[in-house]
Amino acid sequence: MPFTIAIDGPAASGKGTIARAIAQHFGFHHLDTGLLYRATGAKGGDPVEAARALRPIDMERDDLRSAEAGQAASRVAAIPEVREALVDFQRRFAMQEPGAVLDGRDIGTVICPEAALKLYVVASDEVRAARRAAELGADPARMLAELRERDARDSARATAPLRPADDAVLLDTSALSIEDAVARAIAEVARVQAG
Ligand code: C5P
Numbered sequence: 247m248p249f250t251i252a253i254d255g256p257a258a259s260g261k262g263t264i265a266r267a268i269a270q271h272f273g274f275h276h277l278d279t280g281l282l283y284r285a286t287g288a289k290g291g292d293p294v295e296a297a298r299a300l301r302p303i304d305m306e307r308d309d310l311r312s313a314e315a316g317q318a319a320s321r322v323a324a325i326p327e328v329r330e331a332l333v334d335f336q337r338r339f340a341m342q343e344p345g346a347v348l349d350g351r352d353i354g355t356v357i358c359p360e361a362a363l364k365l366y367v368v369a370s371d372e373v374r375a376a377r378r379a380a381e382l383g384a385d386p387a388r389m390l391a392e393l394r395e396r397d398a399r400d401s402a403r404a405t406a407p408l409r410p411a412d413d414a415v416l417l418d419t420s421a422l423s424i425e426d427a428v429a430r431a432i433a434e435v436a437r438v439q440a441g
Pocket of ligand 1: 257258279280281283284316319320321323349350351352353396400
């Protein structure tokens, strides 16, 4: 049975960094599921068709990390048929040996409810906005408004809203360095592996 780790949380909480680091540390596969929604939104046209026709090459566009691509992703992500079209790919990815780390919004609640470990990564709005502003070279106040708008839409949608699974371990990275946040996440994985 492959070892699946689900990492969810709001935008810029640190979940992507933690997911990548865990995957590297344990030799697991990693999928940034936000990219699937960003690529779907960026394709334009009918979002349901775009999601159904998504190919790996679509995830390699270099404009997917922008704030605009994040907003477009969050709009298409609220459409149930878009989410449905992306479920099988994510579940197949999660079944790879020796293990897989998936990060997103609904991994622990919908995509991989049987994951061996579920982490829900949070950070204060201000810390998240500052991180995203530094990453994109953008204005922190604009990033704060953008993140809040996106989180509100992601949390309020009817299908697979952003929320922690009942058995998720909460990790608040507001006051943690990247190294400390990663170390705590690795310790959680090791705890579960030790049984
Ligand atoms: O994680 P990232 O910021 O790249 O995600 C972009 C958007 O994609 C999110 O705001 C959310 O609307 C959507 N998303 C989702 N479910 C996931 C991953 C991302 O709805 N598992």
